[in-house]
Amino acid sequence: MASTQAAQVLVASNRGPVSYQVAEDGSLHARRGGGGLVSGLSAIGPDAGALWVCSSLSDGDREAVRRGVGEPGVRMLDIPADVHADAYNGVANSVLWFVHHMLYQTPLEPSFDAEFRAQWESYEAYNRAFASALAEEAADGATAVIQDYHLTLVPGMLRALRPDLRIGHFSHTPWAPPDYFRVLPDDIAAAILHGMLGADRLGFLTHRWADAFRACCEAFVDGGVGGTRIGVHGLGADADFLRQRSHEPDVTERLASLRTEIGASPDGTPRRTIVRVDRTELSKNIVRGLHAYRHLLATRPEWRDRVTHVAFAYPSRQDLAVYRDYTAEVQRVAAQINDDYGTSAWTPVILHVEDDFARSLAAYRLADVALVNPIRDGMNLVAKEVPVVSDEGCALVLSREAGAYEELAEDAITVNPYDITQTAEALHTALSMPPGERAERAKRLAAAATALPPARWFLDQLNELEA
Numbered sequence: 001m002a003s004t005q006a007a008q009v010l011v012a013s014n015r016g017p018v019s020y021q022v023a024e025d026g027s028l029h030a031r032r033g034g035g036g037l038v039s040g041l042s043a044i045g046p047d048a049g050a051l052w053v054c055s056s057l058s059d060g061d062r063e064a065v066r067r068g069v070g071e072p073g074v075r076m077l078d079i080p081a082d083v084h085a086d087a088y089n090g091v092a093n094s095v096l097w098f099v100h101h102m103l104y105q106t107p108l109e110p111s112f113d114a115e116f117r118a119q120w121e122s123y124e125a126y127n128r129a130f131a132s133a134l135a136e137e138a139a140d141g142a143t144a145v146i147q148d149y150h151l152t153l154v155p156g157m158l159r160a161l162r163p164d165l166r167i168g169h170f171s172h173t174p175w176a177p178p179d180y181f182r183v184l185p186d187d188i189a190a191a192i193l194h195g196m197l198g199a200d201r202l203g204f205l206t207h208r209w210a211d212a213f214r215a216c217c218e219a220f221v222d223g224g225v226g227g228t229r230i231g232v233h234g235l236g237a238d239a240d241f242l243r244q245r246s247h248e249p250d251v252t253e254r255l256a257s258l259r260t261e262i263g264a265s266p267d268g269t270p271r272r273t274i275v276r277v278d279r280t281e282l283s284k285n286i287v288r289g290l291h292a293y294r295h296l297l298a299t300r301p302e303w304r305d306r307v308t309h310v311a312f313a314y315p316s317r318q319d320l321a322v323y324r325d326y327t328a329e330v331q332r333v334a335a336q337i338n339d340d341y342g343t344s345a346w347t348p349v350i351l352h353v354e355d356d357f358a359r360s361l362a363a364y365r366l367a368d369v370a371l372v373n374p375i376r377d378g379m380n381l382v383a384k385e386v387p388v389v390s391d392e393g394c395a396l397v398l399s400r401e402a403g404a405y406e407e408l409a410e411d412a413i414t415v416n417p418y419d420i421t422q423t424a425e426a427l428h429t430a431l432s433m434p435p436g437e438r439a440e441r442a443k444r445l446a447a448a449a450t451a452l453p454p455a456r457w458f459l460d461q462l463n464e465l466e467a
């Protein structure tokens with residue numbers, strides 16, 4: 001049943017545009033986030049009757065919901081902490097993320113046991129909470145766009161509750177090929193595909209992921225994708241925002257201190273930089289990136305003391321032991337390189353782990369080379385952002401397994417992310433690229449990277465759904 005202030009456009013995602021923290025004095029502090037959906041929704045304007053349905057993620061969020069604190073246009077769901085932990089950590093991040101990014105060490109994992117079945121029930125309950133909230137809030141014939149692997153069951157559940165709605169779903173991750181997807185228990189694989197096919201239209205970041213989804217449906221669902229339409233929307237970087245934000249005073253300040261930290265080569269010229277910025281995420285391949293850099297220093301001694309690897313690896317999903325272990329491994333390998341190659345005047349790897357957006361932009365600005373080598377990635381926006389922001393134009397070393405490869409391969413130096421020797425050689429090629437060629441390539445990379453800005457990306461999906 002539609003409520004009185006029923007919404008015309010609804011977005012649903014696990015992580016919403018705002019989060020809350022309880023301060024020591026008990027007051028609540030709101031923090032606003034960014035990203036493609038935030039720009040997309042602001043593009044349709046404040047009067048469009050849009051509502052963003054998201055989950056409470058922390059104690060602060062749950063407290064805000066209980067106190068009735070909120071932002072206009074946002075409905076945060078009070079999902080019990082244990083249900084959310086099972087759905088988000090247990091199913092979404094430990095199973096679905098692993099399947100789509102093909103991250104399992106299959107001799108030992110996954111094993112789908114009774115504990116997993118209990119977590120799956122939470123995942124269903126969590127999806128049901130979203131479907132009910134959307135059904136309650138939507139105006140007659142409204143459009144709902146549901147985001148990502150956390151919410152694969154929502155389209156089907158919502159369709160059953162509100163057949164009048166136009167329902168879209170967008171996947172921000174890769175999609176697994178059938179031979180990998182079928183590691184899931186048969187009933188769960190079927191539930192996910194049927195849940196998604198409850199949508200009128202499904203969006204993916206690249207043709208490769210859309211084709212994999214279609215192949216899974218052909219393999220495991222009678223009638224394949226049936227009447228559900230499938231589209232590709234390759235989210236691009238937000239050039240206007242990035243160019244403006246990266247020249248604000250806090251970024252310029254951090255640029256100066258990074259330059260000091262990096263220092264100069266023996267001949268007095270600034271050291272070259274290889275920059276990477278990631279969440280500390282298993283799929284980002286940070287450890288092999290460090291090994292490739294080490295191999296570069298070992299096999300191309302001419303770069304010693306003349307290059308610095310600026311690596312920002314920001315905390316992510318630290319509730320999961322495997323992410324904590326991976327974070328420790330990143331730090332261990334970086335420290336080992338510094339021990340083995342560093343001198344009193346040169347730190348080969350500058351690793352920062354506290355999230356600082358302004359410092360990330362500063363690193364983008366001074367990057368000579370951007371290293372983006374994920375083993376598998378839905379898109380990878382860093383690959384698109386660095387060429388836009390870099391002051392002198394950077395060379396891009398890019399994994400062929402990143403979604404961004406579909407649009408950027410031509411002007412990047414592309415690598416097999418498992419091949420450390422090849423990646424080291426690619427870093428050498430990138431560092432050696434003549435400045436003119438580098439600037440030309442960066443210009444073309446930036447043009448390709450900004451072809452579909454976030455606002456357009458979102459509006460295109462709405463238009464397609466309403467067509």
Ligand code: G6P
Pocket residue numbers: 015148172173316317
């Ligand atoms: C990926 C997912 C998003 C997710 C983001 C950050 O991009 O596709 O849905 O929000 O990672 O991960 P987190 O688990 O911190 O929300």
